[in-house]
Amino acid sequence: HVVSPGKYIIGGVTEVEKIIDYSGGYISNSQNINVEISNRTSISNKSNKYIYPGEKVFINFNKSYNNIELTGAFKNNRSISFKDDLKLSDVLNNQNDLNKDSYLYFATIQSERTGFKDIDLSAFSPISVIKKQQDSKLYPGDVVKIYTNEEVQELLNKFSDQSRTLTPQLSFDQKSNLPLINGDITELIKSLSLRVEGGIVKPGQLLVASPLSIEDLITILGGFSNDAKIDGLEVIFPIKDKEENFILETKTINFNILEQKNLLVYPGSLLRVPKVKNDLSLGYIELAGEVNQPGKYRILDGDTIFDILKRSGGLNKDAYLKGLVFSRKNEQVRERAALTRLKRELEKAVLVAIENQGSSNRVSLADINSLRELIIAANKFEPIGRVIGNFDNIDVLKNTPVISGDKIKIPLRPNSVTVVGEVMSPGSIIWKQKNDTRDYIQQAAGFTDLAETKRIFVISPNGQATRSSGLWNQKNDLLPGSTIVVPRRIQLSNAIDRISAITSVIYQLTVTLAGIDNLLGD
Numbered sequence: 001h002v003v004s005p006g007k008y009i010i011g012g013v014t015e016v017e018k019i020i021d022y023s024g025g026y027i028s029n030s031q032n033i034n035v036e037i038s039n040r041t042s043i044s045n046k047s048n049k050y051i052y053p054g055e056k057v058f059i060n061f062n063k064s065y066n067n068i069e070l071t072g073a074f075k076n077n078r079s080i081s082f083k084d085d086l087k088l089s090d091v092l093n094n095q096n097d098l099n100k101d102s103y104l105y106f107a108t109i110q111s112e113r114t115g116f117k118d119i120d121l122s123a124f125s126p127i128s129v130i131k132k133q134q135d136s137k138l139y140p141g142d143v144v145k146i147y148t149n150e151e152v153q154e155l156l157n158k159f160s161d162q163s164r165t166l167t168p169q170l171s172f173d174q175k176s177n178l179p180l181i182n183g184d185i186t187e188l189i190k191s192l193s194l195r196v197e198g199g200i201v202k203p204g205q206l207l208v209a210s211p212l213s214i215e216d217l218i219t220i221l222g223g224f225s226n227d228a229k230i231d232g233l234e235v236i237f238p239i240k241d242k243e244e245n246f247i248l249e250t251k252t253i254n255f256n257i258l259e260q261k262n263l264l265v266y267p268g269s270l271l272r273v274p275k276v277k278n279d280l281s282l283g284y285i286e287l288a289g290e291v292n293q294p295g296k297y298r299i300l301d302g303d304t305i306f307d308i309l310k311r312s313g314g315l316n317k318d319a320y321l322k323g324l325v326f327s328r329k330n331e332q333v334r335e336r337a338a339l340t341r342l343k344r345e346l347e348k349a350v351l352v353a354i355e356n357q358g359s360s361n362r363v364s365l366a367d368i369n370s371l372r373e374l375i376i377a378a379n380k381f382e383p384i385g386r387v388i389g390n391f392d393n394i395d396v397l398k399n400t401p402v403i404s405g406d407k408i409k410i411p412l413r414p415n416s417v418t419v420v421g422e423v424m425s426p427g428s429i430i431w432k433q434k435n436d437t438r439d440y441i442q443q444a445a446g447f448t449d450l451a452e453t454k455r456i457f458v459i460s461p462n463g464q465a466t467r468s469s470g471l472w473n474q475k476n477d478l479l480p481g482s483t484i485v486v487p488r489r490i491q492l493s494n495a496i497d498r499i500s501a502i503t504s505v506i507y508q509l510t511v512t513l514a515g516i517d518n519l520l521g522d
């Protein structure tokens with residue numbers, strides 16, 4: 001009964017409440033919570049206040065099985081006594097029963113399960129129950145949960161994956177009007193999601209436990225944007241063919257026609273609102289650093305980086321085009337997703353190493369702490385969405401279009417090279433044209449005992465990372481503003497060493513964080 005059950009890394013004895021908080025907290029706000037610890041180790045005591053590595057925590061309700069639990073965004077979370085013919089509408093009949101931030105289009109009923117079995121959920125729409133459009137009989141031990149808007153968005157972010165095959169729920173009970181599906185939260189999200197895109201104030205994905213009219217959908221998402229073309233809405237919706245396969249059909253909607261805007265949209269559908277062409281919607285780009293007139297510039301049709309720099313009055317005398325930082329919002333999203341994936345792979349590797357260790361392959365505590373620091377750094381890291389390119393080349397500048405939200409920063413020409421990682425004296429060293437990687441490492445007092453000398457990386461001023469081919473055969477091609485990264489040598493266990501991808505993950509994270517830290521430091 002926590003938001004995100006699963007395995008978590010702990011470095012030693014930990015308070016149970018801290019682990020529960022880290023997992024998202026209790027599903028219910030009920031005071032009647034029972035915490036059980038199993039797989040107790042020989043070193044642990046019998047208290048439920050602390051947990052040791054390898055143990056399991058199970059949280060359930062310590063309640064009467066003749067009660068119904070009302071939890072979540074109810075104004076008054078409580079247990080009510082079960083009685084025959086008790087219905088959902090008996091406990092939810094007024095919107096004032098709910099908090100202001102309650103999500104009104106999806107909620108769940110959890111049927112009672114014992115032990116460690118999967119939770120069985122069914123879905124309903126709170127607003128539909130309040131309007132007497134849906135209803136359901138309640139049974140002893142049921143848990144009715146209302147979610148907040150933020151919780152639903154977190155669920156969509158966590159469990160919804162556009163690459164995952166959706167199984168839209170097109171069938172609803174004729175009597176109760178409830179969706180004919182039960183399962184865990186992942187299954188419900190796969191079956192009860194729809195998406196609205198285009199000229200909408202708040203486009204995105206919705207979780208719905210009842211069909212909604214197009215007009216209701218538009219209202220829920222804040223209405224049309226100023227550039228919406230409302231007479232040409234497109235609805236892509238799933239249907240089943242004779243073999244029960246899902247196929248997609250398309251319908252064009254004129255929102256000005258009453259019967260068309262009242263068309264019901266079912267889970268699995270996509271509503272796309274087209275936009276009228278408007279050059280004012282091209283937005284702005286932000287220009288900073290060594291230019292004559294930094295600031296925000298309105299983007300004109302066909303603008304490139306070169307056009308923006310030209311309109312700014314050109315570059316200052318000491319501008320360093322080789323270090324131009326060009327960042328884009330969608331690259332920031334991609335970068336964040338890649339970083340999250342790398343971090344999760346590393347966390348899994350640490351778990352496997354700890355669980356599989358034996359007397360002959362003990363995991364080094366120092367290595368675990370080092371990886372833990374890397375994971376913590378990844379959690380704190382905020383991607384900038386840098387697009388790498390040779391922007392000192394005029395053809396590249398003239399052929400790189402800009403879009404709204406882009407940022408350009410041109411740094412002052414640096415006079416140093418930065419050495420980070422496993423060297424005795426990390427920091428910035430004055431750049432000299434004749435120096436190579438070996439020279440800078442020697443000036444940083446050489447390697448530490450933990451340095452991985454065969455995996456040294458150089459991050460160029462344009463953000464491009466390359467692996468050094470050998471310390472003793474370096475070319476003198478290091479540019480001012482470069483960063484030399486000396487990773488730490490890490491060996492988890494023989495089992496993990498066979499997973500070569502983990503080594504790659506460690507170095508990818510190390511190089512990414514080192515490059516951004518140096519960039520932001522400049």
